[in-house]
Amino acid sequence: MTVIPHGLSNGGFVRDLTDTLCADAVPLDRIAAEVGTPAYVYNARAMRRAYRTLEAALAAMPVTVCYAVKANANLAVIRIFGELGAGADVVSVGEMRRALAAGIPAARIVFSGVGKTEAELAAAVEAGIGQVNVESTGELRRLSAVADAKQRTVDIAIRVNPDVDAGTLKEITTGTANDKFGIAIDRVPAVFELAARLPGLALRGVAVHIGSQIVDLQPYHNAYRRIADLVGRLRGDGHVIDHIDLGGGLAIPYDREPRVDAAAFAAVVRETLGSLGCHMTIEPGRYLVGSAGVLLARVVEWKEDLARPFLVLDAAMNDLMRPALYKAYHPIVAVRGDTGEVTAEVDVVGPICESTDVFARARALPHLKAGSLVAIGAAGAYGATLSSEYNSRPLVPEVLVDGDRVAVVRKRPSFEEMVGLERLPPWMEDSPAADRPPDPELPNAEFPNAELPNAERAAE
Numbered sequence: 512m513t514v515i516p517h518g519l520s521n522g523g524f525v526r527d528l529t530d531t532l533c534a535d536a537v538p539l540d541r542i543a544a545e546v547g548t549p550a551y552v553y554n555a556r557a558m559r560r561a562y563r564t565l566e567a568a569l570a571a572m573p574v575t576v577c578y579a580v581k582a583n584a585n586l587a588v589i590r591i592f593g594e595l596g597a598g599a600d601v602v603s604v605g606e607m608r609r610a611l612a613a614g615i616p617a618a619r620i621v622f623s624g625v626g627k628t629e630a631e632l633a634a635a636v637e638a639g640i641g642q643v644n645v646e647s648t649g650e651l652r653r654l655s656a657v658a659d660a661k662q663r664t665v666d667i668a669i670r671v672n673p674d675v676d677a678g679t680l681k682e683i684t685t686g687t688a689n690d691k692f693g694i695a696i697d698r699v700p701a702v703f704e705l706a707a708r709l710p711g712l713a714l715r716g717v718a719v720h721i722g723s724q725i726v727d728l729q730p731y732h733n734a735y736r737r738i739a740d741l742v743g744r745l746r747g748d749g750h751v752i753d754h755i756d757l758g759g760g761l762a763i764p765y766d767r768e769p770r771v772d773a774a775a776f777a778a779v780v781r782e783t784l785g786s787l788g789c790h791m792t793i794e795p796g797r798y799l800v801g802s803a804g805v806l807l808a809r810v811v812e813w814k815e816d817l818a819r820p821f822l823v824l825d826a827a828m829n830d831l832m833r834p835a836l837y838k839a840y841h842p843i844v845a846v847r848g849d850t851g852e853v854t855a856e857v858d859v860v861g862p863i864c865e866s867t868d869v870f871a872r873a874r875a876l877p878h879l880k881a882g883s884l885v886a887i888g889a890a891g892a893y894g895a896t897l898s899s900e901y902n903s904r905p906l907v908p909e910v911l912v913d914g915d916r917v918a919v920v921r922k923r924p925s926f927e928e929m930v931g932l933e934r935l936p937p938w939m940e941d942s943p944a945a946d947r948p949p950d951p952e953l954p955n956a957e958f959p960n961a962e963l964p965n966a967e968r969a970a971e
């Protein structure tokens with residue numbers, strides 16, 4: 512039986528007796544035959560397992576898990592966590608509406624994000640969401656005005672930037688003084704003074720999120736210690752602090768890094784913040800869904816026409832952007848295990864006309880023929896949510912496996928659906944012949960100069 516990398520086995524991807532990779536009990540070649548490729552495949556039971564591991568580790572403390580919807584916003588995925596009692600962490604009205612549509616009660620939704628518009632704040636107040644994490648004094652004033660105008664009071668926390676380096680990729684660190692997030696920790700007391708005077712706001716506490724894919728727990732320790740000191744200072748100033756939002760960021764194994772130990776994380780929380788008597792919220796995204804998803808792709812060609820071999824897939828950077836965006840590592844395996852082919856080092860690429868359309872460099876894989884299937888592992892978080900239609904490639908479908916049950920939870924759009932929101936401007940509608948010369952008698956009402964011959968334009 513071919514060995515499965517940790518990044519895949521952690522999400523419940525196993526090989527059956529024929530050495531075929533399965534999501535839980537379902538062979539991936541069956542899904543590819545029914546749904547086509549590329550396709551995301553998620554393992555519901557692995558998501559529940561991750562949730563329960565974290566919940567059990569934190570059980571002795573008053574902590575609510577709010578799933579960070581940005582990691583994977585599929586309604587079925589949000590519903591899985593809602594059924595387990597989770598709330599949701601959202602960063603846009605779109606995510607808020609998804610959480611509500613998936614059945615998360617408004618009171619269990621936390622709204623984070625550095626640039627919430629007035630319309631978004633109004634929608635959040637209107638929906639009666641549990642908490643807004645305020646990231647600037649401007650936002651504080653805007654939210655106060657919005658809530659006051661509606662004669663509502665909204666629970667808020669101030670997002671603190673603790674100036675702690677999370678020790679993760681620089682592209683996904685959020686808690687240093689150079690990042691745009693939150694309010695510098697030494698300025699927070701003044702912002703509390705302001706918040707306490709503004710109408711429409713119920714000041715509950717503080718929030719912190721220092722980054723994502725955090726493997727080493729020391730940065731959490733540093734950040735939470737600073738938060739504990741801040742809470743002491745704010746209480747000394749007379750503020751009631753009964754809530755702390757711990758953020759997300761817990762790491763999963765992609766390559767050789769260990770899975771973050773939930774019990775060790777809980778020990779950090781207990782040691783730094785446990786004695787403050789606050790209710791706490793945690794906002795994990797990647798930890799709950801990252802390992803539980805693969806991007807299933809088909810080999811277009813093993814290309815030998817250049818100095819090095821390239822494995823060209825039908826999936827591309829628009830479907831899974833992390834390698835192109837952050838040079839992120841993802842495990843890649845053949846769905847059929849022992850193909851009998853010799854293993855070679857190959858660059859795994861997509862078909863897009865960008866040289867960053869590379870999933871892996873010099874990866875050891877069997878010499879796969881056109882039509883073979885591969886699974887790109889640990890793709891359940893920041894995979895589908897970061898995807899685009901670049902090169903007019905429709906968004907890929909999403910498939911949920913739950914034990915031996917399989918459902919398409921987002922279908923592949925047809926070409927008509929992909930272009931369905933586009934319209935030709937009125938002046939093009941009845942001009943099917945693209946090369947028809949412009950009619951000089953019909954000036955363009957919207958752009959009066961646009962179709963004048965150069966000579967006339969110059970003379971104006």
Ligand SMILES: Cc1ncc(COP(=O)(O)O)c(C=O)c1O
Nearest residue numbers: 579720723759760794795796797
């Ligand atoms: C405010 C906030 N909370 C939670 C998360 C989730 O992070 P992760 O998926 O690493 O747990 C993010 C991600 O960037 C975030 O910005």
